[in-house]
Amino acid sequence: MSDSISIVEVGPRDGLQNEATCLSTTDKIQFIEALAQAGCKRIEVGSFVSPKWVPQMANSDAVLTQLNRQSDVTYSALTPNIHGVEQAIACGADEIAIFGAASEAFTQKNINCTIAQSIERFIPVITYAQAHSIPVRGYVSTVMGCPYSGEVPLRDVVNIAKQLYELGCYEISLGDTIGVGSPTQTQALISAVSTEVPINKLAVHFHNTYGQALANVLTAINAGVRIVDTSAAGLGGCPYAHGASGNLATEDLVYMLNGMGMHSGIDLPALIAASKPILHTLKIPPASAVNIAMR
Numbered sequence: 107m108s109d110s111i112s113i114v115e116v117g118p119r120d121g122l123q124n125e126a127t128c129l130s131t132t133d134k135i136q137f138i139e140a141l142a143q144a145g146c147k148r149i150e151v152g153s154f155v156s157p158k159w160v161p162q163m164a165n166s167d168a169v170l171t172q173l174n175r176q177s178d179v180t181y182s183a184l185t186p187n188i189h190g191v192e193q194a195i196a197c198g199a200d201e202i203a204i205f206g207a208a209s210e211a212f213t214q215k216n217i218n219c220t221i222a223q224s225i226e227r228f229i230p231v232i233t234y235a236q237a238h239s240i241p242v243r244g245y246v247s248t249v250m251g252c253p254y255s256g257e258v259p260l261r262d263v264v265n266i267a268k269q270l271y272e273l274g275c276y277e278i279s280l281g282d283t284i285g286v287g288s289p290t291q292t293q294a295l296i297s298a299v300s301t302e303v304p305i306n307k308l309a310v311h312f313h314n315t316y317g318q319a320l321a322n323v324l325t326a327i328n329a330g331v332r333i334v335d336t337s338a339a340g341l342g343g344c345p346y347a348h349g350a351s352g353n354l355a356t357e358d359l360v361y362m363l364n365g366m367g368m369h370s371g372i373d374l375p376a377l378i379a380a381s382k383p384i385l386h387t388l389k390i391p392p393a394s395a396v397n398i399a400m401r
């Protein structure tokens with residue numbers, strides 16, 4: 107099994123979508139370029155969603171078109187519908203992501219439709235992206251619990267993951283949106299989903315609300331997962347999952363991987379420096395033990 111972990115840095119999107127302050131295009135670009143400098147090879151830079159729903163992402167078009175790109179970095183964006191994917195590709199997104207959920211209640215609150223309607227809506231998005239040779243990632247939210255309906259049956263997670271994979275998503279990211287899962291649950295999750303989606307196509311996306319994300323990611327890595335979503339300085343949350351904190355901090359994962367002799371390609375001091383101006387602008391401390399310890 108490979109000792110390399112592919113980190114998907116979601117700080118500029120997941121990290122900033124829930125902040126009360128809407129960051130300027132310049133601030134976001136500076137952050138993204140510093141992340142690329144630090145060695146991040148996959149960066150989710152924004153969302154092409156309704157600005158009425160998530161105003162923090164309204165400048166994603168300017169961010170994507172104006173940033174200085176590194177040729178070996180993939181710059182991706184979230185797209186909930188055909189309007190979103192058209193905009194994202196016109197702005198030069200290298201990859202797009204559709205986002206569904208295993209819970210009906212969360213799907214309704216987050217994208218204003220049922221799970222069945224979300225699948226119908228994703229089909230033309232995938233078709234459009236594929237026609238433009240743009241890879242599509244599929245998110246499944248609420249894989250370990252829903253902020254509105256509580257427990258989420260594992261079979262519902264497997265069902266939606268399988269459907270998104272069969273529709274043409276090349277990778278499925280499993281989101282513990284509200285950070286409630288445990289390592290035992292993670293083990294069960296990966297065993298169940300990997301019966302339908304090959305394990306090398308699975309990513310984990312764990313929020314750290316209850317401090318379990320690093321333990322859960324380690325469990326997923328031990329089960330064979332090699333793609334992990336994290337957010338610099340542990341920034342983030344979902345505007346439609348109140349109380350949920352940021353993703354696992356990229357720093358905390360990189361530090362653990364370094365200690366385990368595993369490779370991420372990310373330089374820790376440069377990563378810590380990348381989020382410093384954002385934290386300063388937002389007037390918030392880092393949600394990362396490693397970031398605090400190394401400052």
Ligand code: HMG
Pocket residue numbers: 120123153154155156157158159160184186187189190191205216217218245246247248280281282283311313343344345346
């Ligand atoms: P709706 O209100 O049902 O959609 O929202 P609509 O088609 O009726 O459109 C309403 C208005 O939005 C219209 O404008 C559209 O033009 C506009 P109006 O005519 O009223 O002026 N609109 C758009 N504008 C820009 N870009 C678009 C777009 N689409 C419509 N793409 C919709 C449905 C999906 C649009 C809405 O619910 C939405 O934008 N939701 C996004 C919510 C979101 O971004 N949540 C956070 C990301 S998911 C997440 O964080 C979880 C994840 O991290 C994994 C995990 O942690 O679990 C991925």
Ligand code: MG
Pocket residue numbers: 120281283311313343344353
């Ligand atoms: Mg998330």
